Amino acid sequence: MYLKRLIHRIAHSPILDKIALAIVIVLLLFITAVLFGQIKTLETSMEDVSNSLMVDKEINTLFSQYDLMESAEFRSVILKDSTFEESYIDRKLESDRTLRTLYDLAKDTPYQNASLDSITQLKDSLHVTLTALHGKIRPSQADSTAMIYVEKAAAILKNLRGIKTNMLDHNERLLQEHLGTYRRLTFLTPLTTLILALFSIVVFTVAYFRLRRHKNQIESSEALLQNIVQSTDNIMNYYEPIYDSNETVVDFRIMFANICNRDYLNLEPEDIIGKPISEVYPFVLENNELERMINCYLNDETIDFEREVFVDGEPYWFHTFVRGMDNGLLEVVRNKTDEYNAKEDLLQLNEQLEVQNFIMSEAKKMAKIGSYTWDMENDKAELSENFYRILDCEPGEFEGSSTTYQSFVHPEDIQQYEEFSSWLNEIKKPKEHVYRIITKKGVVKYLRSKGQFVERDGQTVKIGVVQDVTDQIKYENDLKIKNLELERSNEELESFNRVASHDLQEPLRKIQMFISRLDETDKNTLTTKGREYFDKISFVAARMQSLIRNLLTYSRIGSGSNDFEKIDLNEVLKKVHEDFLERIGDVDAKITSEKLPTVPGVFFQLEQLFSNLISNALKYRNPIVTPKIELTSEKVSHKEVPVKFIKPAKEYYKITVSDNGIGFDNENAETIFEVFQRLHAKNKYSGNGIGLAICKKIVENHHGYIHATSELGHGSSFIMYLPA
Template identity: 35%
Template sequence: MLDLLPDGVVYYQTIRDESGEVVDFQLVYFNQQIANMAEGRYEVSPGLLLLGDNTAHEASIRPLFEEYKAVLTQRTLREYDYFDPNLKGYFSLRINKLNDGVLVCSRLIDKTASLRIQQQATLLQNVLNGSINGIMAYRSLRDEAGHIVDFELQSANKAAEEMLGQQAGEIVGKTLRELYPEEIEMGLFDWYCQAVERGEPQRTQARYHEPVGIRWLDLSANPLDDGIVVTFIDITSSREAQVQIDNQASLFRTMSQSVPDLGVLVCDRDYRILFANGDLPAIFLTEIKDLVGHMLEEILPAEMAAYIRQNFSDALAGRSRYMNEEIADQYYEVFVGPVNDSEGQTVMAVATLRNITAVKHAQQQLESSVNELKRSNQNLEQFAYVASHDLQEPLRKIQSFGDVLRDQYEEVLGDQGTDLIRRMQSAASRMSVLIRDLLMYSRIASYREAFGKIDLNQVLSEVTDDLEAIIADKKAIIKAETLPIIQGSALQLRQLFQNLLSNSLKFNRANVPPVIEITTQNRSATELPFWSESDKKASAYVEITVSDNGIGFDPAYSERIFHVFQRLHGRSEYNGTGIGLAIVQKVIENHQGDIRATAAPGEGATFTILLPCR
């Protein structure tokens, strides 16, 4: 009777190993319809093994084996549509447990429908393989109580193969516990079970520890019949990038909090606050920590919101602005500018505000002090002019009346009276010279004329002309190299050379004609001598050395000699006011240079001058 049926009927006996695990099925019975369908394609005879005797067709037969095995385990009737590539047709299978085996009824599905199903399956497989996401389909494996104990992999697309480094043929048919035991410990197995039992999609992100490092996957589990379809994509790069962004945001937040007197405000293109931190002005309608997420108009008075919105609008248009603003009785240095993405598109606007109130108050105090100093200098200059005029006039009269007394009353005064008149006139003359030198020092200290190009050779020539008489009288020799042209004040540089040469001519050794040598060389800012205190604002300097063969001085006084009224000798030995070298140093300071004196008693003196070349 079974041979008369249009359906194929076959019965397989279970083959188990020593542990009782199902390892194959042995053919016991088949009807005529089975023989007809298998003719020329499969060998069918009682005793043949489903897997063991069909190794050439194992890839297509393996799914049948798993279905039969599942029926034995779950003791339930299963209906299964199966495409046999050798028979080139789809079959509808009904599988029942019978004793310790399975009874299978099969019916060939309509060829047209079979072809259409095959085409749809091919299309579906192509779509799945074209996806950039990994896709894997699992079938639930249950115990006798109906609890899910594992999942069997049914299929995997190309993306899954590439991401996992395994071919589908190597892993299809294996269980989750065999393939990915770490997912049990990670809790993903329980997560898959929930998706199946609840019939609801699930989504999560999972971190996998691999030999090459950490891998992050974004996983979605969607229930399908008594199984799940797991879709996943590698998000390691984006996850690491997000970690970097979070770290940078944390660093930026910490830095903005750590920098004193600095506040930061960031908005998007809709003028919604994205970030607010630090020392922001007390103009907001809510606390700084609550600003994020609000629109400008929600957190500021209308007039102030409109003003800030305009500045942010300029920034979002790609324009930056620096400005100083007085806000809520505080002074701020403000920068407003665009924030661009990797493609150069402006996506945000940022404002940084540095509270400079303390600096502003200090600046105002400094300006007040400078103005006060200017007024004091003006008063001092006026006083110096008046003092020089008013003091010089009585001195001139003292000398003039002394001349009259000495010329007209010499006989009456006698030798003693004449000597007193001479001493009086000498004192008046010294006072006149002292007042003149003080006035010159005051003028040089406060004089700020615009610098111009000065030929130092011309300056030196004019000075030696002025000193021609004393040079001739002392039979002095002046040797000078060619001097450079520099930026400076002609009047002050003339005073510099005149005082240095006058000193060399004055402090000569007895019966030894003075020899004065003037040399020069160029120096870069990195080649300045160790003693120089120049701020090195210039890139190049000229070094001028004025040396003589005079009496010299004790090196202990090499700095003291530049102080006002400092004299190393009495008036009876050498005349002078003790102001000449103080004027020299003031000229050097006005030219942002430096000077040093070296000497030894009886061996002459050397003055080394550094002047910037501009």
């Protein structure tokens, strides 16, 4: 395990450290080889020295044997004693063994081998000579030829001694060479060993400190990488494969997981390390993700894919990058939920923008509005599509400029248009301008234009809008005419009011005065038919007076009154109840009401309103039941008002006046509020058909609305909405 880690570190160390480490290893091997070679050389040198000494020793021993052999034979000749034969044979055998030893010791020395070959030949001659000499020995007398063999033996021994001397001299020289080599080796071997050892120590020291520095850098890098991995916004996990019995990858085991697993998936890193990913992340079993990860590991690939994961029921979107490594998989998961949601929001915004652009385009068409951007320096203008349409042209039909556009300006307005444009270009402040144009189709239109100046890319640009106000100006002109007519009508109405209030009532008052006097003096002198006619004249005169009074009341109820004040409707109802107290008592009517609200208004108009409604309820009562009049009130939102009219307030008081009278057909619910409209005969019910019209005008003058619901024989309900 340690060797594997060491090899792994070596494989991942910088190139210089690899070279240094390789040099150290080579030096160690070299030092070992040199030391081994020197030791082997020293051993060889020692063996050579020892061999030389042994050769020298054996040479001396050999020639000593020869000397002894000669001495033995000569003694036997001189002394005539044959007892020395056995001694000679021993010496001969001993010399032969020594000679063989010398052959073994000098086998690598050609000179010595040659010398030994010569010795062998001389040794054989010496043996033959000495043997012959030995045969010449007689116990009683000396052999006459013995001296010949003695001399021959002496000559052989002399040659042998010469060879001995040469061999010893040669061996001495070899010995001195071997001793010199030995001395040199004994001096150089420790010195070389010391130098190489010191150099090796230096290299080891440098390599050690470099490796240590590299280790520190690796530890710092690992700490930095760990901080980066833990502080990143991405999930970073490392997996190792899990094999089945057939050595097939079937899953992966989590070996490292950063803290983002807790942030995004609510999984503690310590709790999931060592577990299979299919157990911790069961969603990898969907969409063949696990198979893709296995193939990624086996093929050493990089893949990426998106997945939707539900955490505590909430959907999250993750983009996953998986990379195959030597011993596992590295997975980096980026949270794209916000980006995905932003994309969805962007799509929705784009859809909304398209709708808004469509609405804006249609609104411009409906409002007859166009826009433009005018580059004043280059006299180039960009017109909107609707601007072209206002000119009765196709969008982009001509290139916009002041010259081309002025061709559309009405000739009678061209001078005014140019003067206004020059003035506007000088003051550079937005201001409206209305002028006429003649479109491509020859139609005269009024345009209202307003622009302002802005700086764009260092240039002054005028942007603005134009609106086709032809209909508006025509409407304003028509309105002016109608206002003039209304002013004349108002003047005529004022004249009518003066006539009605004075000129018409004055003769009527005189008629009533004369009727009163006739009633007091001469009525009884009239015939029955005359008195009948007289009563009709008196009734018609009273009705005429009531009609004129109601018309004056109706005409004096104006709109847009500025003298509104807070009016307590309970006080208004109390005043009306007092006015009708006698009449209420006559018909035994019952009036009930809830607490009514306080509303902004005019007291006498609201009094007239309630007076007319209660009078109407008393007038059209059902004769067979006791009259009942009920007033209720509630506060409602303007959205709860069921009728369509201009609603300036957000809240309204819904006030209902209900009775149990004779009622009316609901088809006439709108008609009864018109002037002089009656649903019953004059001789059956009194009145002139103005009362409810006055009620409607009072309610409208208070920015409210009134309507009625009824059913014949089942009473009526008048419902008012007054601003809160």
